[in-house]
Amino acid sequence: MAARGVVGIFFLSAVPLVCLELRRGIPDIVYLKEEEEKNEKRQKLVRKKQQEAQGEKASRYIENVLKPHREMKLRKLEERFYQMTGEAWKLSSGHKLGGDEGASQTSFETSNREAAKTQNLPKPLTEFPSPAEQPTCKEIPDLPEEPSETAAEVVTVALRCPSGNVLRRRFLKSCSSQVLLDWMMRIGYHTSLYSLSTSFPRRPLAVEGGQSLEDVGITVDTVLILEEKEQTN
Numbered sequence: 419m420a421a422r423g424v425v426g427i428f429f430l431s432a433v434p435l436v437c438l439e440l441r442r443g444i445p446d447i448v449y450l451k452e453e454e455e456k457n458e459k460r461q462k463l464v465r466k467k468q469q470e471a472q473g474e475k476a477s478r479y480i481e482n483v484l485k486p487h488r489e490m491k492l493r494k495l496e497e498r499f500y501q502m503t504g505e506a507w508k509l510s511s512g513h514k515l516g517g518d519e520g521a522s523q524t525s526f527e528t529s530n531r532e533a534a535k536t537q538n539l540p541k542p543l544t545e546f547p548s549p550a551e552q553p554t555c556k557e558i559p560d561l562p563e564e565p566s567e568t569a570a571e572v573v574t575v576a577l578r579c580p581s582g583n584v585l586r587r588r589f590l591k592s593c594s595s596q597v598l599l600d601w602m603m604r605i606g607y608h609t610s611l612y613s614l615s616t617s618f619p620r621r622p623l624a625v626e627g628g629q630s631l632e633d634v635g636i637t638v639d640t641v642l643i644l645e646e647k648e649q650t651n
Contacts, residue, residue, distance in 0.1 A: 495611065502610060559600050564588050573631065574639040577601070578617070580646060591632040595625045598642070607644055617641040 565572050565588050575598070577585045585605065589597060599609050614623040616635075623642060624634060631637075 498611065499608070502608065561587075561597060561600055561604060562589070562593060565590055573636055575631075575636065576639075576641045577605075577644055578641060579605070579607070579644050580612075589631055591637060592630050595629050595631055595634045595636075597631075598623075598625055602644065611647060612644055613647050615643045615645060617643055 567588065569590070571591045572588050573591055574586055574588050577587075579585065587601065598614060602609060602612060602614070614625065615621060616623055617640075620643070626634075
């Protein structure tokens with residue numbers, strides 16, 4: 419009995435010490451939790467600023483690099499197209515109507531004459547050829563009649579355009595391979611700006627007027643890729 423009383427007294431004396439230690443530890447736990455929340459908020463703020471900086475950098479790159487490059491490429495294609503069709507006059511800014519149009523035209527002709535005298539150049543032409551003498555654009559030949567699906571020696575050619583559209587047409591294997599270029603011209607892709615290549619293996623398709631579709635390797639249903647030619651300065 420005496421031993422139990424001693425043990426009970428020991429536990430009772432230890433209780434205040436335990437409570438005191440618990441009270442000391444609670445503020446530390448609260449402080450650590452607050453610090454973790456602050457660190458998490460700081461990390462979120464840093465990530466948000468990094469994302470905004472990356473977005474701004476990407477926008478500047480698109481505006482200052484990609485957009486001018488795309489516009490320059492489109493201008494070159496437009497110039498080549500108008501030069502090819504004989505409509506290069508569309509590239510000029512023209513003359514302002516009214517005002518000093520006559521004076522500017524006179525000044526332009528005077529400067530041309532003075533430059534011609536200085537360099538001993540021939541006189542500029544003042545007469546234009548008659549409409550019969552002006553060159554005309556080459557007409558696009560008509561495509562051969564499309565054979566039926568049940569006809570013999572027929573292949574289906576699928577043409578994948580740069581726009582993503584896929585066009586399909588049937589041809590006889592004996593047709594001239596030139597018909598593929600005529601088909602390109604018919605749908606608005608000029609052969610001086612675009613070329614054909616096989617899909618697998620990827621290689622340029624050699625199209626010659628003296629060879630048939632079968633001669634250039636189109637013996638079964640085939641997918642051809644219509645892609646833009648590399649522009650040279």
